[in-house]
Every structure is written in structure tokens, then in C-alpha cells.
Amino acid sequence: MQCGFCRIERATSFAFTSQIGDNGHPMRKAVRDAVMQALVPVAQKAGFSGELPYIAIEVPEEKFGDFSTNAAMVMTKPLKSNPRKIAEELTATLKGHPLFTAVGIAGPGFINMSVKPEAWLEECKKIPADNSDYGTLPPVPGEKVLVEFVSANPTGPLHIGHGRGAAVGDALARLLKKAGYNVTAEYYTNDTGLQMENLGRSTLIRYKQLFGMDDALLENSYQGLYIRDIAQEIKDAHGDKFLKQADAESLPFFTTYTADKILDDIKEDLKKFRVNFDNWASEKSFHESGAVEKTIEHLKQHGAIYEKDGALWLKTIELAGDEKDRVVKRANGITTYLAADIAYHDDKYERGFTRLIDIWGADHHGYVARMKAAAKALGKDPASLQPLLIQIVSLKKGGELVAMSTRSGKFTELKEVVDEVGVDACRFTFLTRGYDAQLEFDVDLAKSQSNENPVYYVQYAHARISNIFKTAAERGIDPFPADPNWALLNREDDLRVMKKALFFPAMVEDAANGLAPHATTHYLTELAGVWHKYYTGNRVISDDAALTAARLALAARVRTVLKNGLELLGVSAPEKM
RNA sequence: GCGCCCGUAGCUCAAAGGAUAGAGCGACUGACUUCGGAUCAGUAGGUUGGGGGUUCGAGUCCCUCCGGGCGCACCA
Numbered sequence: 001m002q003c004g005f006c007r008i009e010r011a012t013s014f015a016f017t018s019q020i021g022d023n024g025h026p027m028r029k030a031v032r033d034a035v036m037q038a039l040v041p042v043a044q045k046a047g048f049s050g051e052l053p054y055i056a057i058e059v060p061e062e063k064f065g066d067f068s069t070n071a072a073m074v075m076t077k078p079l080k081s082n083p084r085k086i087a088e089e090l091t092a093t094l095k096g097h098p099l100f101t102a103v104g105i106a107g108p109g110f111i112n113m114s115v116k117p118e119a120w121l122e123e124c125k126k127i128p129a130d131n132s133d134y135g136t137l138p139p140v141p142g143e144k145v146l147v148e149f150v151s152a153n154p155t156g157p158l159h160i161g162h163g164r165g166a167a168v169g170d171a172l173a174r175l176l177k178k179a180g181y182n183v184t185a186e187y188y189t190n191d192t193g194l195q196m197e198n199l200g201r202s203t204l205i206r207y208k209q210l211f212g213m214d215d216a217l218l219e220n221s222y223q224g225l226y227i228r229d230i231a232q233e234i235k236d237a238h239g240d241k242f243l244k245q246a247d248a249e250s251l252p253f254f255t256t257y258t259a260d261k262i263l264d265d266i267k268e269d270l271k272k273f274r275v276n277f278d279n280w281a282s283e284k285s286f287h288e289s290g291a292v293e294k295t296i297e298h299l300k301q302h303g304a305i306y307e308k309d310g311a312l313w314l315k316t317i318e319l320a321g322d323e324k325d326r327v328v329k330r331a332n333g334i335t336t337y338l339a340a341d342i343a344y345h346d347d348k349y350e351r352g353f354t355r356l357i358d359i360w361g362a363d364h365h366g367y368v369a370r371m372k373a374a375a376k377a378l379g380k381d382p383a384s385l386q387p388l389l390i391q392i393v394s395l396k397k398g399g400e401l402v403a404m405s406t407r408s409g410k411f412t413e414l415k416e417v418v419d420e421v422g423v424d425a426c427r428f429t430f431l432t433r434g435y436d437a438q439l440e441f442d443v444d445l446a447k448s449q450s451n452e453n454p455v456y457y458v459q460y461a462h463a464r465i466s467n468i469f470k471t472a473a474e475r476g477i478d479p480f481p482a483d484p485n486w487a488l489l490n491r492e493d494d495l496r497v498m499k500k501a502l503f504f505p506a507m508v509e510d511a512a513n514g515l516a517p518h519a520t521t522h523y524l525t526e527l528a529g530v531w532h533k534y535y536t537g538n539r540v541i542s543d544d545a546a547l548t549a550a551r552l553a554l555a556a557r558v559r560t561v562l563k564n565g566l567e568l569l570g571v572s573a574p575e576k577m
Numbered sequence: 578g579c580g581c582c583c584g585u586a587g588c589u590c591a592a593a594g595g596a597u598a599g600a601g602c603g604a605c606u607g608a609c610u611u612c613g614g615a616u617c618a619g620u621a622g623g624u625u626g627g628g629g630g631u632u633c634g635a636g637u638c639c640c641u642c643c644g645g646g647c648g649c650a651c652c653a
Contacts (some may be wrong), residue, residue, distance in 0.1 A: 056593070062610065070595060076633065083633065083641090124613060154651065159585040195653055243643060283653095311651055323649070330651040337653045365581050366648050391582065392646065433590060438646060445589085445602095451615070454601055460615050471612050508628075514593075527599070536608090536617045555612095577615070 022057075023137045023180070026506030027115060027123060030099055031067045032057045036113075038093035039071060042086060053078065059503065065102060065112040072109040083109030090191040107180055117495055119459050121486045124498040129480050129556035131563045131573075135505040137180040137512075144182045146348050147173045148281075150270070150360035153186040154263040155199050156224055159404055159507045160441055161361065161393040163273065163418070167430035167546060167570075168390055170275040171357045171517035179370070179512030184278045184353070190282040191259050193337060198222065200255025202487040206231035207254070211240060224409030226265075230258050256354040269415050274423055274570045290333050295343040296328055304377035310482050314338070319373035319465065320382065326370050337482060342374040346383070355384055362389045388515065390435045414444060420444045428455035431569055432521045448494045458562065459574055461528035465559040466575035474554060477541065480556060481549035488550040493534055497554060500530045501561045508568075517568070524565045531558050 021031035021339035022244065034054065045050075053074045072087035079086060094103045094113065097129040098541050102114040104127045128134055149169025152162050173185040190196075202221040206228045209215060219225060234242075234257060242250040271276070286292050296312065299305045304319065316322035328339040348356050356375075368389075372382040395402045395412055404411040419425050429446065432454065433439055469479035489498070504523070511519035540551040566573045 028629080054593085056595085058593090058595090060596075064596075068596090073595075073633070110596065155653095167647095190653055193653065210629095236629085255600055263580095309651085313651090327651040332651080334651085336651065361647095363581065364653095368581090387580075389647095436582070437590080440589080442589085452602065456615050458600085460613085464613060466614050475612095510593085518591085522600080529600090533617055533618090535612080539612065541612050576613085 016380050022437050022506070022509070024231055024507070024509035025503065027119065028057050028059075028500065028506055031069075031113060031115070034094060034097050034113075035069050035090070035112060035466050038090045038097075038496055039075070042089045042246040043075075043079065043094070046081065048078050050078065052119055059499075060077070060110075062496070063488050064106060064110070065104070065114040067115070068112045070110060072105075073109060074107075083166045083459045087111055093282075097140060102430060104444045117490045120495055120498050120502070121365065121489065122310050123502050124489075124554070124557060125486060127501065128560050129553060131399070131556075131560050134560050134564050135508050136178055137505060137509060138178040142519065144178055144184075144353045144354060145355045146184050146186055146351075146353040147176070147359065147559060148188055148265075148348075149173075150275070151190070151408075152266065153190045153195060153293055154259040154266060155222060156409075157226060158409075158414040159406070160417055160443075163414040164428065164430045164435075164439065165269060165275055165359050165390045165412075166275045167427045168388075168435050170518060171427075171431050171520070171569055172357070172359070172388075172515060173276075173518065174570065175508065175512050175517050178508050181512070185276060186279045186281055187277045188194065188281045188283065188341075189263060190283050190337070191263070192340075196255050196259060197251065199227075199248075199258050200251050200253075203254045203258045204242070204250060207234055207242060208233050209317050209522070211243060213243075214453060217546055220407070222409065223406055224406070226262070227258070228572065230261050233261070237252040269413075272423070273418055274427070281344060281347075282335075283340050283344070286347070287335070287338050292340050292343045295346050296335070296339060298346065299328070299342070299374075299377050299559075302377050304373075308380060314342075314370065314371045314373060316373035316375065319376045322373060323366075338370060338374075341371070342378070345374060346370065346378055351376065355386065356386070358387045360387055360389055362391045365389050386515075388435060391438045393439050393441050393575050396440055397444060405535070417446065419442060421443040424459070425453040426460075427570055428453065428521060431518050434516065434518050438533065454521070456577070457532075458521075458524045458528045458566065459572070459577060461531045462559055462562045462566070462573045463557045463575060463577045464529070464535060465562075468555055470575075472541055472548075475541065477545075477548060477550055477552075481553060484549040484553040485546050486550060486553070488547050489554055493538060494554065497534050497558060500527050501558050504561045504565065520565055520568050524562065527558070527561060527565070531562075536577060540549065551569065 011428060023031055039052070046468065055069060055071045055074060057069050059066070067098055072083045075086050076083050084105070087109045091103050091105055094100060096109065098159060099115055099119060100113050101116045104112050106112055147169055150158070150162055150166050152158060158166070158435055158480040169178065170185065174184045197453055198220050201220055202217065205215045205221060210231055234254070242253070296305065298313065304315050306315065307313070311327045312329035313325045314328050316326050317324065326338055328342070329334055329335050344478050345356060358371070368387050371387065372385060375382045375385045397412065402410070402412070425446070507519060507523045511517060538551065540555055541548050563573045
């Protein structure tokens with residue numbers, strides 16, 4: 001498998017591999033094994049010896065059975081036969097397999113299989129009943145993943161667009177960890193450079209204004225009122241000290257102070273949004289440590305750099321088909337942002353990471369080629385660097401689209417929305433969508449619909465089950481019976497719930513492979529739906545002690561999956577609402 | 578002008594190239610004196626922006642047109 005991560009490359013790489021683990025779903029793995037085994041003699045008979053194409057084992061619509069495979073259809077070309085014929089040969093073998101109660105051919109050549117209920121019951125027993133860890137896949141050896149996200153410049157508070165990146169990045173990190181990867185979540189701070197100088201100067205101007213001086217903000221100044229608050233802080237602490245010296249002398253202090261203050265606020269917002277970072281990287285530190293210069297030397301040695309017009313250029317056209325080559329060191333001797341970012345990525349590789357996932361705003365898409373070029377120039381496989389472009393969040397307020405700009409001070413803060421809509425609803429909303437589609441976030445709607453957000457549908461299922469246990473305990477019934485009679489749960493209703501719950505680890509595996517954290521919200525909504533339906537049709541606590549015990553055991557397992565799933569999203573799993 | 582992303586129910590969004598394109602919200606009709614009605618059952622709603630192509634099969638891949646967004650710095 002060349003690349004289990006890349007959404008772009010997976011189509012080709014997956015198409016010619018059969019190395020899908022099915023780590024997460026013992027039943028799906030068993031079915032895959034059965035299908036592959038059945039395929040061997042058929043392929044041999046046809047004289048086929050090449051690598052098998054990817055064969056899908058899917059969970060189809062319920063009426064078709066528990067699993068279906070397209071094996072017969074994808075094998076038509078390699079075997080030079082027709083799908084119906086291949087399907088018949090395969091089913092002849094599969095029908096004899098002890099796992100299945102039914103095997104059939106349908107449509108253009110799908111093979112549908114139903115698994116015997118006892119096998120499902122056995123699997124379901126293995127889910128922990130106490131809400132503890134479930135669905136964590138075995139460690140993936142040899143992979144060390146770095147997920148870099150948010151990385152907003154400390155020039156202003158986080159806005160709603162950052163919120164989307166934060167939710168996606170955090171959920172992705174959680175998902176990959178769950179899927180067995182060694183994952184580090186990191187935030188890169190652009191705490192130096194021209195924008196930082198602008199920032200410091202903005203504060204200095206505001207500071208002077210506080211003393212009645214008529215300094216006006218510059219065109220490229222940060223206009224937000226938070227700058228004035230910071231200036232006020234400085235005035236409170238230092239009085240007119242900075243009026244008595246040259247601006248150039250004051251500027252470093254104002255810059256550092258402002259950036260630190262804003263970064264502190266960003267950290268607080270992220271914490272509130274339940275976004276966790278394992279590490280904070282600083283652009284400034286790469287300059288101060290000499291890493292940037294070292295990296296440029298490194299690139300020179302690899303022949304990736306040339307000099308023109310007094311500046312140093314990286315050959316990004318040649319390396320990655322970029323539109324033009326890019327400057328890493330200006331004619332005035334100052335290195336560019338790109339140079340520092342390359343040094344940072346060099347550092348990531350140096351630290352032993354084998355996959356670098358960068359979550360960027362879609363407005364950075366022009367940046368992809370030059371970073372891929374950099375990876376290549378550093379002697380790395382460009383495929384190990386995976387920028388994910390989170391599409392823009394356009395903000396709607398009062399029925400109108402609002403343009404967002406940190407510099408102009410026109411934006412809706414993440415904090416503001418989180419306070420009004422709530423962390424759970426906000427995160428869930430962001431994680432219901434794929435990251436590559438633009439998203440219209442209607443603030444008013446989000447607020448007014450806070451009670452109708454799908455997140456509550458899922459949480460309610462968790463709370464309802466929790467309440468059942470409470471009721472059971474009140475009536476002197478053990479909510480978590482040690483050895484219930486599972487055989488009582490063999491009706492369609494029961495099995496439907498079990499099958500959905502047991503799909504959880506497979507969902508983790510599939511979503512991790514596709515870098516698609518939003519699959520989790522959809523899965524959980526389905527599981528909650530199946531449970532709500534079950535709940536309506538079946539009383540868990542009844543006069544039948546044995547049946548009660550069995551249903552309590554099932555309920556506990558559903559709750560465990562809901563809890564684990566919500567945890568992946570960073571959404572709380574309340575016992576009551 | 579060039580490049581990237583997107584266009585799916587009235588709205589917000591799903592859908593490894595697979596079967597009759599699915600959920601939620603909104604609309605409409607119903608639900609057991611019971612463990613929580615933030616729930617459940619049902620109805621209506623679609624030429625997947627238009628047109629070509631590739632193949633056993635296309636919302637998905639290719640070409641083209643239309644519409645929207647975002648980029649095209651010795652800023653970050």
C-alpha cells in the first residue's frame with residue numbers, strides 16, 4: 001500500500017491492493033477471508049496469477065443481508081468472464097461456509113451474505129459493558145504521525161474559520177490515535193516577521209492614543225479593539241515609559257507583549273473548545289537556533305537552490321511543478337516565511353515523523369506545491385507530506401454574508417459562537433461535513449437551532465440508556481448483570497442493534513484510512529437511531545428477569561460505543577440532559 | 578487570463594466506481610396511561626448545474642460549458 005492516507009492517491013493505490021486489514025471488524029475480516037479463499041480456485045482455474053484488485057466487503061442495505069461483495073464484478077476483467085458466472089462459482093463455495101446462513105447473488109453480480117446470529121452474539125459479548133475503551137485498533141508499526149493544525153498567527157483572536165480547522169484537526173488526531181497510530185498534535189506559531197512588526201506597531205499607536213496623542217492607525221495596522229485593550233494593559237503597567245524613548249526602541253517590547261498576550265488568549269479559546277495540542281512550535285525559535293540557515297545550506301547541498309537578482313530561490317517548478325520558483329532568502333539577506341516553514345518541516349522529519357499532516361485553510365492551496373517541493377529537496381517522499389485543505393467558512397449573520405478579516409477587525413470570534421451555541425453542538429456541526437466542501441455558517445441559525453442540533457439526538461441516546469441503569473438500580477435490579485443469557489437476544493431487532501454497534505471499530509479504521517473524521521458523526525447518528533427505535537419497541541426493564549438482564553447487557557454495550565464515539569469527536573456524553 | 582476547490586430534496590449536508598441517490602431541519606398525518614416524547618411510525622419533496630465521453634455499472638473518473646468560492650508576493 002503506497003499511501004493509506006492520501007485521499008487523492010488512494011483511488012489508485014487502493015485499487016490495486018488487497019492489503020486491507022479489517023483490523024477493526026472481526027466479522028468483516030472473517031467474511032473477507034472467506035471470499036478470498038473462495039476466489040483462489042476460481043482464479044486458478046481461469047489461469048490468473050496477477051495481483052488481485054481491491055475487493056470491497058460492504059455492509060449493504062439490510063434487506064440484502066449482513067455483507068455484500070463486488071468480487072465477481074471486479075474480477076470480470078482479470079478472469080475474462082462474466083460477473084454472473086463468477087458469482088455462481090464463488091457462491092457455490094461460500095454456501096458451504098459455516099459462518100453463513102444465507103448466500104445469494106443479486107443485481108449485476110453482487111454476492112450477499114448473512115452471518116449466523118450466534119456469531120453476532122459472540123462478538124457483541126466482547127464489547128465492554130462499563131463505558132471503558134472500545135474500538136481502539138492495534139498499534140500500526142513504523143508510523144509516526146504529526147498533525148499540525150490551527151497554527152493561526154498570534155495577531156488576533158481565533159475566528160469561526162479557525163474553529164473548523166481546530167475541530168477537524170483535533171478530531172482527526174483523536175481518530176488516528178484510536179486507529180492505532182502514534183500521533184502528535186502540534187500548533188506552529190508565526191511569531192516573527194513583518195506581520196508581527198505591524199502588530200507591535202498597531203499596539204504602540206493605540207498606546208500613544210491613550211495619552212491623547214493623535215497618531216492614527218496605518219493602513220496595514222490591525223484595527224481590532226482587542227489591540228486597544230492590550231495597549232491599555234501596557235499603560236497600566238508601565239505608564240508613559242515608552243513615550244520617553246524612540247519608537248524603534250519600544251517596538252520589540254510591544255510586538256512580543258502583544259503576540260504573547262494574544263497567544264495566551266488563543267490557548268484559552270482552544271482549551272475551552274476542547275482542542276488539545278501536544279506541542280507548540282515557534283517560528284522565532286527556528287530563526288534563533290540557526291535552523292533556518294542550516295536548512296538553506298542543506299537545500300543548497302542538494303542542488304535545490306540557485307541565486308538570481310541577489311536572492312536565493314528554491315527550484316519548486318522542477319521539484320513539484322509549481323507555477324514559479326520561490327524565494328527563500330531575499331536580496332536584503334532576510335529569509336522568507338517559506339524558509340522558516342521548510343526548516344520547521346525539516347525539524348518534523350528530524351524528530352522521526354514519517355507522515356506530516358498539515359491542516360491549512362483552503363486559501364493556502366497555492367502553498368502545497370512549494371512545500372511538496374521542499375520535502376523532495378530534503379530527500380523525503382513528497383507523499384509523506386499531506387496538506388489537507390479545509391474549505392472556507394463563510395459567515396452569515398442577520399441574513400447577510402460577512403467578510404472576515406483579522407486585520408480589519410471584522411470577524412466573529414470562535415469564543416463568541418462557542419459561548420452561545422455550546423462546544424458540543426459547535427464541534428458536532430463542524431464534524432458533520434467533509435472538510436473539502438465550503439460551509440456556510442449561519443450564526444443566527446446556529447443559535448436558534450441549538451435545541452435541534454443532531455448532536456442532541458446522539459447524546460440523548462446515551463442519556464436514555466444511562467437512565468435505564470439508574471432506574472434498574474432503584475428497583476433493585478443489577479444494571480450490569482455478569483452472565484446474562486445472550487441467546488434471548490436473537491430477534492431481528494436485537495441483532496440490528498448489535499450489528500450497528502459492532503461496526504464501530506470498522507468505522508474507525510475506514511475513517512482513519514480516508515482521513516475522514518466526519519464519518520464518525522454520521523455513524524453515531526445511525527447507531528443512536530437504531531437504539532431509539534429499539535427503545536420504543538422494546539422495554540428493557542420488564543417482569544421477565546432473564547430478558548431484562550439480557551437487554552441491560554445489550555444497552556450497556558450500545559452506551560459504550562456511543563461514549564467512545566463521542567469521545568472521538570470531543571463531544572460530551574451526558575448521563576442526563 | 579492561469580490554477581485549485583465546490584455545485585446533490587425548500588434549507589444544511591451524507592454517499593471507497595456499485596443495487597431503488599440517503600439523513601437532519603422545515604412541511605403534513607399519526608403513536609402504547611410504561612425505562613426520559615430532545616423519541617418513534619408514516620407522507621410529500623430529486624433529470625445529483627447543462628451537455629458529451631470512459632465501462633458490466635458514473636453524484637463519484639475524463640472533456641466542455643454555466644454558476645459560486647479561493648489563490649496567483651523577495652506577506653504570513
